[in-house]
Structures are given as C-alpha cells and as structure tokens.
Amino acid sequence: MKTEALFNESRVICPGMVYLPSFADSDQLHQALQPVLTASPLRQMQTSRGFPMSVRTSNCGTAGWISDRKGYRYTAIDPLTEQPWPDMPEVFSSLAMRAATEAGYDGFRPDACLINYYVPGTQMGAHQDKDERDFDQPIVSVSLGIDARFFVIGPERKGTSTAVDLSDGDVVVFGGASRKFYHGVRKLKSATHAVWGECRCNLTFRKAL
Ligand code: MD3
Numbered sequence: 001m002k003t004e005a006l007f008n009e010s011r012v013i014c015p016g017m018v019y020l021p022s023f024a025d026s027d028q029l030h031q032a033l034q035p036v037l038t039a040s041p042l043r044q045m046q047t048s049r050g051f052p053m054s055v056r057t058s059n060c061g062t063a064g065w066i067s068d069r070k071g072y073r074y075t076a077i078d079p080l081t082e083q084p085w086p087d088m089p090e091v092f093s094s095l096a097m098r099a100a101t102e103a104g105y106d107g108f109r110p111d112a113c114l115i116n117y118y119v120p121g122t123q124m125g126a127h128q129d130k131d132e133r134d135f136d137q138p139i140v141s142v143s144l145g146i147d148a149r150f151f152v153i154g155p156e157r158k159g160t161s162t163a164v165d166l167s168d169g170d171v172v173v174f175g176g177a178s179r180k181f182y183h184g185v186r187k188l189k190s191a192t193h194a195v196w197g198e199c200r201c202n203l204t205f206r207k208a209l
C-alpha cells in the first residue's frame with residue numbers, strides 16, 4: 001500500500017516547511033568543505049546504547065552536535081581532535097542566512113552546522129530535532145551529491161508521511177510548526193555524483209545555543 005504523497009514542485013510542503021530547489025552552489029560548498037573535514041574528520045558517532053550510527057558525521061561552527069554513551073548534545077570542542085570545531089565557512093553561513101530569509105525567517109544566525117555523510121544503503125529513522133535551545137529558530141538543510149528521499153510525518157511519530165525527493169543543491173527550511181515534526185531519510189539508492197562520488201552529504205544549519 002502506498003501511503004506517501006509526493007509533493008516535489010510545491011514550495012511550502014507543510015506548515016513552516018519551505019522547499020528551495022537548486023538553491024545552493026554544490027561545487028562551491030564541496031570546495032569549502034574540504035578544509036573543514038581535514039580539521040575535524042568524518043566519524044561514526046556512538047548511540048547512547050553503544051552502537052555506531054550508520055551516517056558519518058562532523059561539524060563546523062562554534063557548536064557541534066555529538067552523540068555518545070551519555071546521549072545527544074552540542075559541544076564547543078570536537079571530542080575526536082580535542083580542538084574547537086572548525087569555523088563555519090563564510091559561504092556556508094551566508095547561504096543558510098539567505099535561505100532562511102527566502103523562506104520568511106529573517107535574522108537567522110546559525111552557530112552550528114552538522115555535516116552528515118550517507119553512502120548507498122544508509123538511512124535515518126524518524127526522529128525530532130530537539131537538542132537546540134530555541135525552537136523558534138528554523139533549521140536549514142542543504143542536500144548535496146546523490147539523490148535521497150526525505151520524509152516528514154508531523155508532531156507525532158505515528159501517521160502518514162509526506163515524501164520529498166531531494167537532489168544536489170536543494171535546500172529545505174524547517175520553521176514554524178514543522179520545526180518539531182518527525183522526519184527521516186529513506187534508505188539511499190546507489191548512484192554516483194560527478195563531484196561528490198557515491199554519497200550524499202547533508203548540511204543542517206542550526207542555532208543551537
Ligand atoms: C524537519 N538530517 O541531521 S535534513 C538531522 O538528510 C537530519 O541528513 C537529515 O534529520 C539528513 O537531524 C534530514 C532535514 C531536516 C533537518 C531538521 C529538521 C528536517 C527537519 C528539523 C525539524 C523538522
């Protein structure tokens with residue numbers, strides 16, 4: 001049975017969620033990301049139960065999201081390098097601010113950029129993002145590399161999901177009611193992107209602190 005409605009052309013997908021197709025310059029972001037990942041390499045974080053997450057992760061900005069045996073939180077220091085997270089590149093922060101403004105959330109100033117790397121077969125189960133202090137601040141998501149199917153449910157985990165197919169350069173802004181909606185990523189299909197290779201990179205910009 002097919003329970004997912006597909007809305008890929010509409011801009012407002014559900015209350016407060018704005019889709020900006022091809023908004024980001026993928027090549028420029030790829031270039032800016034390399035020194036960030038040299039300073040704070042991608043790694044598989046541990047869940048609180050001690051299992052490795054399938055997505056590989058890093059951060060830039062004054063705060064970075066981590067998961068370990070103690071749970072989820074934002075830290076100023078990268079536990080792997082024991083150094084501050086790398087600075088957020090100017091092209092990252094300016095893109096996130098422009099996207100938020102375009103979506104109607106003027107004044108967004110991200111202090112954290114979570115970098116998620118997916119290889120084919122990887123998925124992210126339904127969850128809420130609730131480790132940030134101020135839920136009035138939106139989250140800006142940038143999809144890079146190979147295509148993925150994202151889904152959003154609603155304020156509760158149960159219910160019908162809405163699917164959005166995300167391609168290289170697509171940006172989604174989650175504000176208003178959608179900020180607390182359950183969401184996730186379907187198992188990534190195999191593909192190769194000319195610049196990013198056999199992977200999808202997702203940048204999520206947040207005001208964490
Ligand atoms: C909807 N990442 O890192 S980004 C995450 O593609 C996360 O890597 C996915 O969910 C990814 O937490 C999806 C889209 C996203 C991010 C934050 C949201 C959707 C959201 C917060 C509230 C509602």
Ligand code: FE
Pocket residue numbers: 127128129183
């Ligand atoms: Fe999330």
